[in-house]
Amino acid sequence: EIVLTQSPRTLSLSPGDRATLSCRASQSLSSNFLAWYQRRPGLPPRLLIYGISSRATGIPDRFSGSGSGTDFTLTIRRLEPEDFAVYYCQQYGDSPPEVTFGGGTNIEIK
Amino acid sequence: QVQVQESGPGLVKPSQTLSLTCTVSGGSISSGGYYWSWIRQHPGKGLEWIGYIYDSEDIYDSDNTYYNPSLRSRVTISIDRSKNQFSLKLASVTAADTAVYSCARGGSGTYWGWFDPWGQGTQVTVSS
Numbered sequence: 001e002i003v004l005t006q007s008p009r010t011l012s013l014s015p016g017d018r019a020t021l022s023c024r025a026s027q028s029l030s031s032n033f034l035a036w037y038q039r040r041p042g043l044p045p046r047l048l049i050y051g052i053s054s055r056a057t058g059i060p061d062r063f064s065g066s067g068s069g070t071d072f073t074l075t076i077r078r079l080e081p082e083d084f085a086v087y088y089c090q091q092y093g094d095s096p097p098e099v100t101f102g103g104g105t106n107i108e109i110k
Numbered sequence: 111q112v113q114v115q116e117s118g119p120g121l122v123k124p125s126q127t128l129s130l131t132c133t134v135s136g137g138s139i140s141s142g143g144y145y146w147s148w149i150r151q152h153p154g155k156g157l158e159w160i161g162y163i164y165d166s167e168d169i170y171d172s173d174n175t176y177y178n179p180s181l182r183s184r185v186t187i188s189i190d191r192s193k194n195q196f197s198l199k200l201a202s203v204t205a206a207d208t209a210v211y212s213c214a215r216g217g218s219g220t221y222w223g224w225f226d227p228w229g230q231g232t233q234v235t236v237s238s
Contacts, residue, residue, distance in 0.1 A: 033223055044212065047226035056226060088157060092223025097176045099147075099159035099223055 006102035012110040019076040023089035040085040112137040116232040128200040132213030145222035150209040
């Protein structure tokens with residue numbers, strides 16, 4: 001099973017700041033099956049980024065994903081008040097099917 | 111716009127079977143070749159994928175489900191086309207199965223692992 005480790009666990013930032021979140025895989029991903037989700041209190045997780053760098057429908061362009069191999073990054077260019085939330089990375093594979101999530105990064109207001 | 115919503119008992123006794131239903135609205139569970147998953151989150155812990163199902167038109171297709179190996183011996187996921195629902199059954203539950211259970215739609219085909227949308231999640235507590 002591929003283990004995803006997210007860092008930092010908590011990020012204390014102000015609106016307008018740039019956020020950089022890291023997700024490291026325990027082994028190289030052989031495909032681009034890496035996604036990022038946002039979870040706001042009281043709401044279900046929302047798909048932000050899939051395929052490492054593709055934004056999901058309706059996601060603002062201040063969100064961007066990058067990376068390859070074992071190291072992946074979610075960048076939020078300028079934090080809006082609604083961006084203070086928990087973010088999870090997730091990978092999946094096909095042979096055999098498996099899905100794992102990172103432990104999450106909480107972006108809190110400084 | 112497709113939405114999914116979980117329902118079921120919030121309290122289950124140890125050794126019994128946890129049963130949850132996910133109702134799909136805004137689209138047919140049978141169209142588009144989508145995969146439908148269950149995911150849970152233990153209190154204060156990370157997300158754990160339970161398994162998926164897809165609706166196969168081939169009545170001889172018995173491989174339309176896949177379960178997390180850690181839960182495989184206790185899990186059953188099924189589809190009810192007439193109600194546009196899919197369900198989760200987890201047998202022989204213990205306190206370790208206390209979690210928030212969520213259903214989600216995956217993509218189709220190779221993209222089955224992109225989950226969008228998710229349900230709100232439902233808390234299930236295992237206790238006597």
